[in-house]
Structure formats: structure tokens, C-alpha cells
Amino acid sequence: xxxxxxxxxxxxxxxxxxxxxxxxxxxxxxxxxxxxxxxxxxxxxxxxxxxxxxxxxxxxxxxxxxxxxxxxxxxxxxxxxxxxxxxxxxxxxxxxxxxxxxxxxxxxxxxxxxxxxxxxxxxxxxxxxxxxxxxxxxxxxxxxxxxxxxxxxxxxxxxxxxxxxxxxxxxxxxxxxxxxxxxxxxxxxxxxxxxxxxxxxxxxxxxxxxxxxxxxxxxxxxxxxxxxxxxxxxxxxxxxxxxxxxxxxxxxxxxxxxxxxxxxxxxxxxxxxxxxxxxxxxxxxxxxxxxxxxxxxxxxxxxxxxxxxxxxxxxxxxxxxxxxxxxxxxxxxxxxxxxxxxxxxxxxxxxxxxxxxxxxxxxxxxxxxxxxxxxxxxxxxxxxx
Amino acid sequence: xxxxxxxxxxxxxxxxxxxxxxxxxxxxxxxxxxxxxxxxxxxxxxxxxxxxxxxxxxxxxxxxxxxxxxxxxxxxxxxxxxxxxxxxxxxxxxxxxxxxxxxxxxxxxxxxxxxxxxxxxxxxxxxxxxxxxxxxxxxxxxxxxxxxxxxxxxxxxxxxxxxxxxxxxxxxxxxxxxxxxxxxxxxxxxxxxxxxxxxxxxxxxxxxxxxxxxxxxxxxxxxxxxxxxxxxxxxxxxxxxxxxxxxxxxxxxxxxxxxxxxxxxxxxxxxxxxxxxxxxxxxxxxxxxxxxxxxxxxxxxxxxxxxxx
Numbered sequence: 001x002x003x004x005x006x007x008x009x010x011x012x013x014x015x016x017x018x019x020x021x022x023x024x025x026x027x028x029x030x031x032x033x034x035x036x037x038x039x040x041x042x043x044x045x046x047x048x049x050x051x052x053x054x055x056x057x058x059x060x061x062x063x064x065x066x067x068x069x070x071x072x073x074x075x076x077x078x079x080x081x082x083x084x085x086x087x088x089x090x091x092x093x094x095x096x097x098x099x100x101x102x103x104x105x106x107x108x109x110x111x112x113x114x115x116x117x118x119x120x121x122x123x124x125x126x127x128x129x130x131x132x133x134x135x136x137x138x139x140x141x142x143x144x145x146x147x148x149x150x151x152x153x154x155x156x157x158x159x160x161x162x163x164x165x166x167x168x169x170x171x172x173x174x175x176x177x178x179x180x181x182x183x184x185x186x187x188x189x190x191x192x193x194x195x196x197x198x199x200x201x202x203x204x205x206x207x208x209x210x211x212x213x214x215x216x217x218x219x220x221x222x223x224x225x226x227x228x229x230x231x232x233x234x235x236x237x238x239x240x241x242x243x244x245x246x247x248x249x250x251x252x253x254x255x256x257x258x259x260x261x262x263x264x265x266x267x268x269x270x271x272x273x274x275x276x277x278x279x280x281x282x283x284x285x286x287x288x289x290x291x292x293x294x295x296x297x298x299x300x301x302x303x304x305x306x307x308x309x310x311x312x313x314x315x316x317x318x319x320x321x322x323x324x325x326x327x328x329x330x331x332x333x334x335x336x337x338x339x340x341x342x343x344x345x346x347x348x349x350x351x352x353x354x355x356x357x358x359x360x361x362x363x364x365x366x367x368x369x370x371x372x373x374x375x376x377x378x379x380x381x382x383x384x385x
Numbered sequence: 386x387x388x389x390x391x392x393x394x395x396x397x398x399x400x401x402x403x404x405x406x407x408x409x410x411x412x413x414x415x416x417x418x419x420x421x422x423x424x425x426x427x428x429x430x431x432x433x434x435x436x437x438x439x440x441x442x443x444x445x446x447x448x449x450x451x452x453x454x455x456x457x458x459x460x461x462x463x464x465x466x467x468x469x470x471x472x473x474x475x476x477x478x479x480x481x482x483x484x485x486x487x488x489x490x491x492x493x494x495x496x497x498x499x500x501x502x503x504x505x506x507x508x509x510x511x512x513x514x515x516x517x518x519x520x521x522x523x524x525x526x527x528x529x530x531x532x533x534x535x536x537x538x539x540x541x542x543x544x545x546x547x548x549x550x551x552x553x554x555x556x557x558x559x560x561x562x563x564x565x566x567x568x569x570x571x572x573x574x575x576x577x578x579x580x581x582x583x584x585x586x587x588x589x590x591x592x593x594x595x596x597x598x599x600x601x602x603x604x605x606x607x608x609x610x611x612x613x614x615x616x617x618x619x620x621x622x623x624x625x626x627x628x629x630x631x632x633x634x635x636x637x638x639x640x641x642x643x644x645x646x647x648x649x650x651x652x653x654x655x656x657x658x659x660x661x662x663x664x665x666x667x668x669x670x671x672x673x674x675x676x677x678x679x680x681x682x683x684x685x686x687x688x689x690x691x692x693x694x
Contacts, residue, residue: 083596085592087592089593091611093614103600106600106601107601148600149599
């Protein structure tokens with residue numbers, strides 16, 4: 001992947017505001033032509049990183065280069081980089097056509113008319129070319145902002161929470177749209193977002209950022225299925241994390257003791273060599289089955305846990321259960337509504353899963369790092385976006 | 386009480402209170418407009434009609450005036466005082482341009498560059514208003530007079546020679562010259578230029594400048610293509626608030642000028658209060674007003690800032 005002449009490379013990139021370190025010694029290679037997402041809660045330094053790439057913020061240390069060219073000290077107006085700003089920042093005194101033409105005019109690019117026309121065509125707004133930004137809806141303004149950046153064919157296109165101001169339905173639609181446009185024009189997109197679903201839907205590669213550092217880098221499936229930290233496990237979807245002890249280690253499998261049960265974990269899916277671990281399973285990987293009346297088939301003893309349902313919420317396509325373990329810890333399980341019937345609170349159930357879906361994380365971390373609070377804002381996030 | 390009058394102003398009787406509520410709500414804007422409209426009617430429209438009629442009358446203060454539709458007063462007044470008219474607009478124009486050249490960088494700096502000193506600097510901009518217009522202008526008489534340090538500085542630095550070359554001063558002094566009049570006008574109306582400029586600059590979203598920079602605009606281009614057009618409403622408001630009062634001003638040229646710097650405001654003042662030729666004074670006032678209105682309309686049209694104001 002590396003070595004393309006258009007790769008964006010960040011080396012040791014650091015930004016401090018006074019005593020606050022927004023971005024901490026970041027190393028990152030973003031391959032040419034990829035759709036890359038920087039995902040993290042507000043205050044994690046993702047926007048600051050983006051602004052440094054755009055040249056709107058000066059790094060405290062480190063370098064930024066595109067291909068072989070070091071652009072760390074290049075003025076923003078000389079960088080082959082364009083930005084789709086969070087609030088679009090469309091010029092209110094210019095019509096849509098002139099907004100899109102702005103960058104081309106500054107560089108006296110030939111074929112202005114054709115290029116602006118094509119860009120407006122791409123975002124399906126050619127019919128609104130003579131309107132002013134204030135006469136457009138949020139979604140349309142968002143597309144103008146995109147056209148205004150794309151028309152310049154930058155080597156890297158930066159998108160700063162571009163869908164943040166749109167309502168949910170429009171956001172879903174624009175996600176698909178953005179992905180289509182990226183495939184069509186083949187530019188490198190670097191997309192900053194705090195919405196994990198948005199990142200997973202669109203990006204080929206996601207870097208999960210927290211406290212100015214990258215927690216984990218990988219494809220959406222890798223990150224979701226094999227998180228390497230409690231932060232990633234909680235920030236991308238939900239995770240059940242239970243305190244466990246490794247009792248024996250074989251080459252490919254670990255025996256662990258979880259709440260008095262002996263369970264197994266593939267060695268490759270445990271990221272720590274410590275004895276104490278967080279044993280993790282995703283809610284949809286748990287299967288919930290009522291304990292047989294005669295207790296003859298003791299599933300839990302073999303490869304699972306047993307608990308009592310304390311809450312059942314029906315969501316339509318699935319049902320969410322909260323199951324309380326004897327230790328008092330609550331686990332979340334999601335079951336497809338495949339007609340098997342809904343279990344009621346108070347029922348004792350066995351929770352089982354395929355051992356290959358379990359993962360082990362270092363127990364020195366906070367089990368709630370990266371959990372989302374109700375309004376979608378991550379817990380413990382700083383003020384800086 | 387029987388209500389026979391069906392006009393919306395009819396008193397509301399208790400029985401129809403519910404039905405009348407929307408009617409009352411419809412009336413609210415008119416009620417709120419009433420004091421302002423009444424004020425304008427009494428103190429603007431009526432005197433204006435009076436002035437218009439005065440300008441078309443003939444007679445003297447002793448014998449009384451009668452309305453004879455004597456339009457020739459206008460022709461006479463304008464031909465007699467054409468040079469004062471032109472001079473007024475020229476001085477006002479130069480003062481406006483100077484105030485813009487001084488006020489724009491000042492407003493720009495206050496809006497973008499001074500951080501927490503913003504409020505203090507704004508207070509300093511309006512500080513001159515704490516003293517009367519007249520007293521401040523009189524103070525300039527002292528500052529520019531005789532062989533004071535200002536005159537000495539102008540002589541030493543060669544500025545005096547420069548001003549002489551462009552006929553803004555005639556001899557070796559600053560007081561009683563066109564320069565002093567224009568400077569006085571610029572000084573007195575500078576806050577009226579600076580404040581609207583500041584208001585419109587301060588409103589500009591700095592992210593637009595970042596967007597400009599991101600789209601290959603160098604700092605000066607970004608100013609020319611983003612900041613300047615977005616500040617045009619302030620420029621239009623500031624120039625109007627400077628030009629209009631400056632064109633009709635009679636204090637600055639009276640206190641800082643000489644008989645050859647007479648402006649139209651002074652002429653009107655003299656015709657009304659000393660010559661007692663009311664029709665000529667009224668005709669001049671009316672002509673001044675119409676000219677200013679025409680100039681303003683043309684200017685605002687050409688500036689094309691309707692959507693931005």
C-alpha cells in the first residue's frame with residue numbers, strides 16, 4: 001500500500017495548546033485513493049489533526065507530507081488539499097456557481113465553465129447554480145461545500161464532520177452519496193467524525209483516536225470484531241466486558257476463569273500477556289436460552305454464563321435483554337426476532353457464544369472507557385472538538 | 386354603550402372580547418408605529434412642506450410673503466451659489482474617502498486583531514462624543530493655529546509644501562485653509578464611519594476566511610474576495626453617515642476655514658439668519674436635500690448590497 005506518490009503521511013505529528021496536548025506524536029499513512037476515517041469523541045484531537053493537514057493549524061512538532069513532498073510549512077493556499085468544513089463555510093455573497101468556481105478562479109484554471117458544471121452535476125445541483133447559499137437547505141449546502149472542494153481535484157480531500165448538521169435520514173442518504181462520489185472521483189478522502197456508524201459505513205480504513213493518540217487502526221470489521229482496547233470495544237458498538245483470569249495458556253487457546261466458569265478464548269484474540277483480563281463478547285454474539293426446568297442440559301457450565309433477565313426491550317428487528325450475573329454485573333444481549341418468542345424479565349437464562357467471537361483485553365484499562373452516554377456524546381470527552 | 390362604528394378602532398365591549406382579540410392583535414403594529422409616525426409627521430413632514438412652500442414665495446420679512454410659485458428663486462440661488470454647492474460636495478467627498486481610509490483599518494483591527502482590548506478601543510472611538518461638536522472643532526483652532534507644534538511639524542516634514550502644491554493651503558499656515566476644513570470634517574465624522582464598519586466586519590465568520598485560504602486565496606486575495614464584499618454594507622452605511630452630514634455641515638468651514646472655503650450649509654445659515662432672504666435659503670435647503678437623495682440612491686444602487694444589508 002505504501003509508496004504511492006499520493007500517500008498522505010503524518011510523522012510524529014504533535015499539537016499542544018498551552019499545557020494541553022491535542023495531538024500526541026501521531027504517525028499515520030493514508031494511502032492514495034482511500035476513504036479514511038478519523039473516528040473519536042470530541043476532544044480526541046481528530047479535528048486538530050485535520051486542520052494541521054489543511055494548514056489552518058501549525059503543528060508543534062512533526063511533519064506532514066504528501067507523496068515525497070513535505071508540506072508541513074506550506075501555506076494553506078498552496079497545499080494540494082481542500083476541506084469540506086463542518087458548517088460548510090459557503091461564501092454568502094456569492095451564488096452557488098461562484099462558490100464552486102472560487103478555488104479554480106484563484107489558480108486561473110482553464111475550462112472553468114465545464115469544470116464547475118461537472119462538479120455541480122456530480123452533486124446534482126446544476127439547477128440551483130444561480131441561487132445564494134442562504135436559499136438552500138442544509139443538505140444542499142453540504143453538497144455545494146463538497147462540490148466546491150472536489151472541483152479543485154485536490155490530492156487529499158478533508159471532510160470535517162461534514163454530515164454533523166444534517167438530520168438522521170438525510171445523513172444516511174448523504175453517507176451513501178459521499179461514498180459514491182469518492183468511488184467516482186477516486187480522490188483520497190480523510191473524514192473526521194464522532195459517529196462510529198458513519199465511519200464504518202463509509203471508510204475503508206478507520207483510525208480510532210482518543211486523547212490525541214490512535215487507539216487502533218484497521219478496517220471496520222477488524223475494529224469491530226477484534227478491538228484491542230476497552231475504548232475501541234465500547235466506542236464502536238457495545239461490548240460486554242467481564243473481569244476474568246487466565247488459568248492456562250496453550251499455543252492457540254487460553255483457558256480463562258470467568259465468574260467461576262471455565263471458558264476458552266483463542267490465544268490470537270487476547271491482546272495482553274497479563275493474567276488479569278477483560279473478557280469481552282459483543283451483545284449480538286450472545287445467544288440467550290431459557291434454562292431447562294430439570295437443569296439437565298447445563299449449557300452454562302460447559303461454555304457460557306448463567307443469569308437472570310432484568311430488562312427486555314423490544315426494538316422491532318431485535319430484542320435487547322439485560323441479564324444480571326450472580327456477581328451483580330449486567331450483560332447486554334441482542335437477539336434477532338426470528339419468531340422464537342420473547343423472554344420475560346425474571347427468567348433465568350443461559351448465555352452462550354462461539355468461543356471464536358470472544359476477545360481478551362488488558363485489565364488495567366477502565367472497562368467503561370469510550371462508552372457513550374444517552375445523547376451520543378462520549379463520556380469523559382474534553383471540550384475541544 | 387352601543388357600538389355603531391365598525392372601524393377597527395371601535396372600543397371593545399366586554400361581550401365581544403374573545404372575538405376581538407385577533408383584531409386587537411392586528412392593530413398592535415400600528416399602535417407601536419404611532420409615536421414615531423406622529424413625531425415624523427409633526428417635526429419632519431410639516432416643516433418640509435413649509436420649507437417647500439417658502440421656497441416658492443416672494444416678499445420680504447416686513448411686508449410678508451405670498452405664495453407666487455416663483456420657481457426662478459431656484460435658478461437664481463443655484464447659479465449664485467453653485468461654487469459653494471460644488472465645494473460642499475467635493476469637501477464632503479474627500480472627507481468621506483479619508484474617513485474610509487482611516488476608519489477601515491481601524492475597524493478591521495478592532496474587529497479582528499486586538500482580542501480583549503476590543504471594548505476599550507470602541508469606547509475610545511466614541512469618546513469624542515462626550516464633548517460637544519462645537520467645542521471639539523474650536524479645539525482644533527488652537528491645535529492648528531499660529532506657530533504651534535503641528536504647524537512646525539508640517540513645515541519641517543515637507544507636508545506643508547505638499548499641501549501647498551495641491552492648493553489645500555495657500556501660505557505657511559494650516560488654520561483657515563481648505564486643508565483644515567477637510568481635516569475637521571474627517572475628524573468629526575470619523576466615528577460615524579468606524580462604527581458601522583466595525584459592526585459589519587465583526588459579523589464576518591472567520592471560518593469563511595479559512596475557507597478562502599483553503600481554496601487557494603492568498604491573504605490579500607482573501608481580503609479582496611471575501612472580507613471586503615462582506616463588509617460592503619458597513620462601507621455603504623459608513624460613507625452615507627459621513628457624506629450626508631458633511632455635505633450640509635457649516636461649523637467646520639466657519640471655524641476652520643476662510644471666506645474661500647464657504648460651504649453650502651454656511652450659505653443657507655447666512656441667508657436665513659443674516660440676509661433674511663427666506664425663499665433663497667429654503668430653495669437652497671431643498672436643492673441640497675434633493676441632490677443628496679439622488680446621490681444616495683445612485684450610490685446604493687451601484688453598490689448593490691441590497692441582499693447583504
